[in-house]
Amino acid sequence: MEGAILTAILERLGSALARAPFDTRAPAGGAPPSWAGASALRDRWPGPAKDLRRGMHVLRADGIDIGYVGAARAARLACFHEVFHVGSGAIEFVPALADAPARTAAMAGIARELAREGALTAWRDELYAVHEDFAAAPLFLLERAAARYFGIHTFAAHVNGIVADAATPAGTGTTLWFARRSPAKPIDPGQLDNLVGGGISAECGVAGTVVKEAWEEAGIDAALAAQAKPAGSLYIERLHADGLQRETIFVHDLDLPADFVPANQDGEAVEHRRVGLDEAARLIAASTGPDVVTVDASAVVLDLLLRYAAFDARSRG
Numbered sequence: 001m002e003g004a005i006l007t008a009i010l011e012r013l014g015s016a017l018a019r020a021p022f023d024t025r026a027p028a029g030g031a032p033p034s035w036a037g038a039s040a041l042r043d044r045w046p047g048p049a050k051d052l053r054r055g056m057h058v059l060r061a062d063g064i065d066i067g068y069v070g071a072a073r074a075a076r077l078a079c080f081h082e083v084f085h086v087g088s089g090a091i092e093f094v095p096a097l098a099d100a101p102a103r104t105a106a107m108a109g110i111a112r113e114l115a116r117e118g119a120l121t122a123w124r125d126e127l128y129a130v131h132e133d134f135a136a137a138p139l140f141l142l143e144r145a146a147a148r149y150f151g152i153h154t155f156a157a158h159v160n161g162i163v164a165d166a167a168t169p170a171g172t173g174t175t176l177w178f179a180r181r182s183p184a185k186p187i188d189p190g191q192l193d194n195l196v197g198g199g200i201s202a203e204c205g206v207a208g209t210v211v212k213e214a215w216e217e218a219g220i221d222a223a224l225a226a227q228a229k230p231a232g233s234l235y236i237e238r239l240h241a242d243g244l245q246r247e248t249i250f251v252h253d254l255d256l257p258a259d260f261v262p263a264n265q266d267g268e269a270v271e272h273r274r275v276g277l278d279e280a281a282r283l284i285a286a287s288t289g290p291d292v293v294t295v296d297a298s299a300v301v302l303d304l305l306l307r308y309a310a311f312d313a314r315s316r317g
Contacts, residue, residue, distance in 0.1 A: 014046035068151035103140035148243030161195030219263030
């Protein structure tokens with residue numbers, strides 16, 4: 001595969017992300033990328049890492065930094081004086097909110113108020129557990145639509161739907177499924193995405209999210225979805241209109257039968273497309289046009305391409 005395509009992919013992702021997504025940090029609770037070129041790719045990342053948090057207020061609970069909020073949002077949160085103490089550069093819960101249940105109840109009311117003001121994306125009626133380390137007990141639960149507003153660290157599971165051609169050398173006959181997001185989705189409407197992907201709610205672990213989303217998004221039954229193999233994790237940090245995205249993506253590979261055809265169950269995907277790895281690379285390199293792939297999914301696909309050695313070694317170094 002041409003090195004020019006890899007360059008285009010890196011330039012596109014480099015303009016969207018604060019740092020190379022392959023630089024997963026230990027508190028994320030996930031394994032680092034498994035392919036040997038990770039450090040070389042970080043060295044080649046266009047431009048220095050951007051400090052998106054500079055100038056933001058830090059949201060703390062129990063002395064732990066758990067979120068990052070810009071000045072305008074910090075000023076709005078200062079109005080909730082029964083919940084927060086907003087000082088110079090920091091937002092902390094008042095002493096009366098000393099445990100997870102109390103903070104969860106208080107944050108539910110704030111999220112509802114912010115939603116009424118139009119400050120959040122579409123209400124999801126789904127709770128995220130708030131913690132910096134995935135393995136830690138949650139400090140409180142928060143409505144998913146408010147995650148970026150508060151800049152909390154979220155976690156997701158994505159699955160590469162792979163069809164291998166046993167008659168060809170490893171990787172050369174492999175094809176990959178993409179899904180097109182519904183135009184009604186509140187985030188990245190109409191863009192191409194991984195076959196399966198979703199945020200990990202407070203009620204689900206990684207494996208449970210894979211099985212749940214595989215059925216809802218592609219009609220993959222639980223027995224087949226359970227065969228998805230963990231392939232490491234990526235870290236995404238990116239500014240959006242609705243706040244700061246800080247997300248660890250647990251990446252999985254799932255080998256699918258050649259005759260498998262995805263069937264969306266929840267209305268969130270409107271099209272599926274199966275392409276070769278060369279075409280997958282071209283898709284994630286494109287920043288305009290009808291077939292733009294979401295930034296998150298593009299990072300997941302790039303990780304797959306590098307693990308499959310789809311790029312010539314000279315173009316990676």
